[in-house]
Amino acid sequence: MLIIGIAGGSGSGKTTVVNKIVDALPKDAVAVIPQDAYYYDNGHLPQEEKVKINFDHPNSIEWDLLVSHLDSLKKGGNVSMPIYNYVTCARAKETISVEPKKVIIVEGILILNNDELRDRLSIKLFVSTENDDRLIRIIRRDIIERGRSYNDVLEHYETFVKPMHQQFIEPSKRHADVIIPEGGKNQVAIDMVVSQIKMNLHM
Numbered sequence: 001m002l003i004i005g006i007a008g009g010s011g012s013g014k015t016t017v018v019n020k021i022v023d024a025l026p027k028d029a030v031a032v033i034p035q036d037a038y039y040y041d042n043g044h045l046p047q048e049e050k051v052k053i054n055f056d057h058p059n060s061i062e063w064d065l066l067v068s069h070l071d072s073l074k075k076g077g078n079v080s081m082p083i084y085n086y087v088t089c090a091r092a093k094e095t096i097s098v099e100p101k102k103v104i105i106v107e108g109i110l111i112l113n114n115d116e117l118r119d120r121l122s123i124k125l126f127v128s129t130e131n132d133d134r135l136i137r138i139i140r141r142d143i144i145e146r147g148r149s150y151n152d153v154l155e156h157y158e159t160f161v162k163p164m165h166q167q168f169i170e171p172s173k174r175h176a177d178v179i180i181p182e183g184g185k186n187q188v189a190i191d192m193v194v195s196q197i198k199m200n201l202h203m
Contacts, residue, residue, distance in 0.1 A: 008127030011137035013183020035108020043090025056164030126176035
């Protein structure tokens, strides 16, 4: 089993990179584990407290559960991955059953920040995209998918996203084996990563 970590700032294009890698590999060879599924359940908090949640800080993630799930998959067991809702800040009662695959992709802004998780990664990638481009994507995503107003998005970016990116995410780039500039637009880098995966797994 090959465990691949794909990190990068919010709005950097990680999901596009993940999708392109999945599409380039044999069908049913890959399982994707998003870091976002492992945010702590804060559904019990009042709304005024929910808006203060810092999703870009490492302490917002239940790392122990994520790491234990990876260990279980590596041993051949299925895991029940949480489903997290950004609007309610809660985990759903339902879970997603994930089966072991030849390739496990763990994707998220902070995954290269956690020592235990990083030790389990066979290949570590960091998607690097200009801050202006990331902000534009964040504005579009948060308005459409997370129900925030334009002003709320900018305030959240200035309060949480930008300082946390500078403090935790950008420095984690030094742990990457490969840095992919411009995310999903960089087909050459993606093709090189896919070739390495196939070589390691003799696909």
